[in-house]
Amino acid sequence: MGDLNLASRSAEILKKCLYANIATSRDDVPWNTPVTALPDSGLNFYWSSWTLAEHSQNFARNSSIFMTFYDSTRARGTNNLMCLYLQCVAREVSDPDEARKAFGILYPGEDVDLENFLGEGVKRIYCAEPRKAWLNCLSEKELEPTTLKMRTEVPISDIRNAFF
Secondary structure (H helix, E strand, O other), X not given: OXXXXXXXXXXXXXXXXXXXXXXXXXXXXEEEEEEEOEEOOOOOEEEEEEOOOHHHHHHHHOOEXXXXXXXXXXXXXXXXXXXXXXXXXXXXXXXXXXXXXXHHHHOOOOOOOOOOOOXXXXXXXXXXXXXXXXXXXXXXXXXXXXXXXXXXXXXXXHHHHHHO
């Protein structure tokens, strides 16, 4: 499958899957949490969370995170090209203009109230900026003892172009 088809497949996954798993770590202790993560036009992913959540605390110390988007309703063994992996750098959104934009993405149609998301608020809006992306290229039914590669890299710029 060519890069453009892989990018289209990646964009299709992102359009269907509102939830991502975010993997973080602190002191070599892994943590994984599901969040609603939605992209902006630059393919940066936003979510909101409590500042004291484990994952929020983890990437405050280590900005490297890993996100996965996948269809959890698919039949077992049919996951070929059905999971998008993203290596990202995460950050807290502190700029009020960016927070307002992200709030609109996360809570469309709601009145923007950033009081809880900035300053002394107990929640934050976070942003993950993808650095690398992969699709799984084999289902578990296709694995053999000689299998060396289960993922294929997809350029972020191609996914962005296919998504928008």
